[in-house]
Amino acid sequence: MAQLAPAPSPRGVPEATVARLPLYLRALTSLSDRGVATVSSDELAETAGVNSAKLRKDLSYLGSYGTRGVGYEVEFLRHQITREIGLTQDWAVVIIGIGNLGHALANYGGFASRGFRIAALVDADERRSGEEVAGLKVRHSDELEDVIETLNISIAVVATPAHAAQAVCDRVVAAGITSILNFAPAVVQVPEGVELRKVDLSTELQILAYHEQRKNGAALALTAEQAVELAKAVRG
Amino acid sequence: MAQLAPAPSPRGVPEATVARLPLYLRALTSLSDRGVATVSSDELAETAGVNSAKLRKDLSYLGSYGTRGVGYEVEFLRHQITREIGLTQDWAVVIIGIGNLGHALANYGGFASRGFRIAALVDADERRSGEEVAGLKVRHSDELEDVIETLNISIAVVATPAHAAQAVCDRVVAAGITSILNFAPAVVQVPEGVELRKVDLSTELQILAYHEQRKNGAALALTAEQAVELAKAVRG
């Protein structure tokens, strides 16, 4: 079978835009809850926390869903974005690694309301097998491949310790999974065609620390060149 | 006092580079643990999961820490990056909202080993006050400002429900915090000069769903134009 487009985004929606669609969806849901029927790009951008030129450009990749001189119909636009992201169907998710974080993810209410169904929980520790978490029995990781196939899982959430992450990813990929969300603080390699996203808590804190240091230590963190500039400035 | 540079990054390290420094640091730590003393940009890039041109360019913003023809000295480079990020000091963190996620974050071992010290836990629910989590007593959110000042907190981690997030951020900013990591699924506005990063679990899943849909539904997701192209191609 010939491929029509180079794998992702047939209509060529930029990756940066895709990453913002969930944000717009949330803003629209919030407006909808407040009973707002129509919204301008300025107002919607404000609600979503982006600038309006960017918002309009982003939406233009999906189609012409607004009305000039008026704005966007909230429900209509919400439906279009929902469809674009693929949330008109629901996606079965397996969480692998039921430690503190896995527990928290299993109990996180935000998934179900957004088109994701946590279909299975898996852990390598036999003592956890059978334990009930968030209304689901934890299964032993021997059953991982079986669970993925039987329950028609599309997305794997990896919440294992770092040392186990690569092996787990290898197994779910071999079982046919092509979308992985990795919480383990480890570099994981996956083959071409498998989408891997990572959420790394300490990385985020480190980025904050970097900026915090720049703010506090401005005077201490002068480079040699800046010191020279400063000296010149002081001399007049 | 005159500002020497436009607030962040005196030496002008690009934001994209800053976001990768933690990755390099982790790769170097792993090499160091394995007893590797020297590493080439190719090897380090492989370990960190990026390409080597990008790695060399990134490192070049920090200085010339390698040796041509040889590579980088692992311990030395690790120290330089640690210093650049600001992890030679440790940073006091408060976690606000001790639900499932807050619990998981409090118990997450990865922070301490990377220069972050969880100094306080705060929750709005009075029934939680005094409860011990991860060796710390949960304090009531009335004490938030006091905790921040007394314990010299630099970074606030917000793990509250969405509806409380903005108010909490307003309060910590008023108390002098300039770095916030937000896990609440809400758009939060902060003043200029406050660094806000967000981690949004369902957004990540939605991005995966988007790509998953493109893969599976290739044939179903044809646009009108593509259908015409396909028809032409089939006709010959």
Next chain:
DNA sequence: AGTTGTGAAGTACTTCACAGCA
């Protein structure tokens, strides 16, 4: 009159490819 949708300009990031140095 008012707001979208979008070419064009501007900015940021990535990759190439090789000069420069150990």
Next chain:
DNA sequence: TGCTGTGAAGTACTTCACAACT
């Protein structure tokens, strides 16, 4: 010889500013 450090070229994203439309 081999590998770093970096200008230059290429790509992706953002912002501007206004024509097109209701």
